[in-house]
Amino acid sequence: MANGGPEIEQLIQLLARLPGLGPRSARRAVLQLIKKKEQLMIPLSAALDRAVEAVRTCEVCGNVDTISPCSICSDPRRGDSGMLIVVEDVADLWALERAGVGAVRYHVLGGVLSPLDGIGPDDISINELIARAHEFREIVLAVNATVEGQTTAHYIMDRLGETEIKVSRLAHGVPVGGELDYLDEGTLSQALKARTAI
């Protein structure tokens, strides 16, 4: 074994499967781990052991946390706004939390409807969403602005049917700091339609 034995080779292969790392950067990462054994490799090994033990999926919203219901679902202050934000993935939930959107709750679909890929309503967490929707005053469908995302949003609105609950979606527009001539026409025309007085 040129690259230092099966233990090292296996570590490289597993790290190479992480998003953002390929075989080359996985090799560099493993060398860094070996070089910084005390400060990095052993702590990372311990952190992974703890995470394997502790991490679970929230039975209410689909978030990942070390408790279920998760810390968001079990935070009583999160109920006051009456707002439920529906997202495709946990990564979107985390992004909204980092943006500081306020004391809201979430529902993680775990994907979008995609008939071509054989992904139907029972394959993602839509029934669970419909079952808890009545607890909220407003549901924000924060799905991606893709064909599948919009199909999923329409399907959810159909399933919600006639209801008192307000249903909304994220505004389209110019990203903060974004340059107009890099934006597609759809975004630009939506941004113009939704223009606000200054």
Next chain:
Amino acid sequence: MANGGPEIEQLIQLLARLPGLGPRSARRAVLQLIKKKEQLMIPLSAALDRAVEAVRTCEVCGNVDTISPCSICSDPRRGDSGMLIVVEDVADLWALERAGVGAVRYHVLGGVLSPLDGIGPDDISINELIARAHEFREIVLAVNATVEGQTTAHYIMDRLGETEIKVSRLAHGVPVGGELDYLDEGTLSQALKARTAI
């Protein structure tokens, strides 16, 4: 904790310290690990545990392996060529092995001389190199083509002094598949000087 508890947060922070990963890709990596707990997170955790236990630095050459002397140093066929390739880092050794340079041996310096950074001959593995140099017929100084790399090469040649051992360096030239107009002038002029008949 918005991002799912201290265990997850710590995992993100440790992964973000790996080369090639930043905070954003570390979050995506952790979500991938959680999503693929059985296929990825648990195997990675186990592989890290094993690597922490098994990986050591070769007492002869500075390579990393699970045995010391490493599998290269303890392979008798590696002695036949009489060639020792001196590299700065283990990553360079691995790159040469992937390139299939043949049945050679290596010496990993663990850095280069850099007076400005306070790195002198005793801070890298030069004394160890001089001590084993007489075992070889040829020493290839495969250090990087940087000022520090070349300084280190000159220092090693001085230390080797008058000797029967042939000392060489890697050829400069046009990288295979490289486009000429992307190359710096130094490389181009070296490539011209070292031109070969066809």
